[in-house]
Amino acid sequence: MQGDPTPRYALHYWPVMFRGQFVRATLAHAGAAWDEADIDAVAQAMSEDPQDQPVPFMGPPVLTDRQAGVMLAQMPAILDYLAHVHGLMPGDPARDALTRKVVADANDVLMEMTRHNGAQMWTTEAWADYVPRLSRWMGIFDETGRRHGLTEGGGTLLGTEAHGLADLVTHVLWGTMTDTLPALRPLFERTAPALAALSDRVGALPEQAALHARSVEAWGEAWCGGQIEASLRAAIAAQATG
Amino acid sequence: MQGDPTPRYALHYWPVMFRGQFVRATLAHAGAAWDEADIDAVAQAMSEDPQDQPVPFMGPPVLTDRQAGVMLAQMPAILDYLAHVHGLMPGDPARDALTRKVVADANDVLMEMTRHNGAQMWTTEAWADYVPRLSRWMGIFDETGRRHGLTEGGGTLLGTEAHGLADLVTHVLWGTMTDTLPALRPLFERTAPALAALSDRVGALPEQAALHARSVEAWGEAWCGGQIEASLRAAIAAQATG
16 A cells, blocks of 8 residues: 555545444455545535535545445445455355344444434433443344354354454444443443454454554544534433432 | 245334335335234334344344345345345446445435434424425435436436336335325425436336335325324425415
């Protein structure tokens, strides 16, 4: 990648981890080079009429594959494309489909944890009501891993020897969330121990550790950012001390 | 399919069109036979612990492929799987990825139109604020079709000669919405004329027309159902007369 003035990929996303981190982690794992548009360019692309956008889209992330001439929006579609190009799908219809289910589940958790991208702010009461459902999501991911051999050391969907898209998504969802919101880590370890261990192993891979360090340096310990994160942190803190 | 006592597929979904209709339309288009679990069985499956569920999941739709021994949740993952099995994907990485983007966009529209699965009810004011964004979504779909030849009669992503997953999803999203909520049809025709014409063409296919007739007979003209649909209808009516 060094010496190549124009990387293969370009990413349009906000300067925060959240949905963009799934794309970044996949690119990093694939050893692919990418550059990122600055915040003004992201806002500009998003505000254009669909007729004037390079790919008609509502919100970032947007990925450009300069080599293939492909532009895509929607995190699940982008991950699927990168997994195809870089060989990160299991490679049979049933497990490919389950990988896509894991991605869709992750997308739903992001939506719920931000109360639909900030449509409502968290309150102490709403958060307390939500925690059992968050715990159920953790259990769903954990059981998905167990069902496919994760705890017997021969994971065929999660925890595969060559880490695939489902592993990356699992780590970016739960690892990034509980790193940036450490008050959630005990719930994670208690509810989904196999998952927590897997997330730690993926996070310790050199590319992922380097990405995380760069991200924290650039954007701090923010997860989704904005007022919704402030309300989430306040609600978590209130519950912890309440 | 006649004479086969056990159909290949089973669908767990509520007795309403909404997300389930995407799966049904794809099965119908593929000429695949399926049966549907009753509402008690859906509620029962959803309430079990993840450890006891046949596939760990949060909410329906859930599809079982009895022939392949596959069980899946998440509408986008189910559609992708069916498209793979029944040859409804374009078949090259770029257009497959754009098909997945269309599916993810449709899923986002469903989420927005129900204010995150009914997390908030519609008010006249919230609906009036939302209409420009709904119109933008229609424009995004319309432009996606145009960008790939839809209006020149040689659609390569939408409006392909052999209708594919992107066509089915486009029809089920916009056609079902504007059939059951006819007050939205003028906006649809004005904002996205190429899309409206495509949706009508797909809806006129014998399998889709038959599915629609059966669905209306079984569940009435409900779209997403419940209190959220009541609030949506009230807000649309208030705007039309306001």
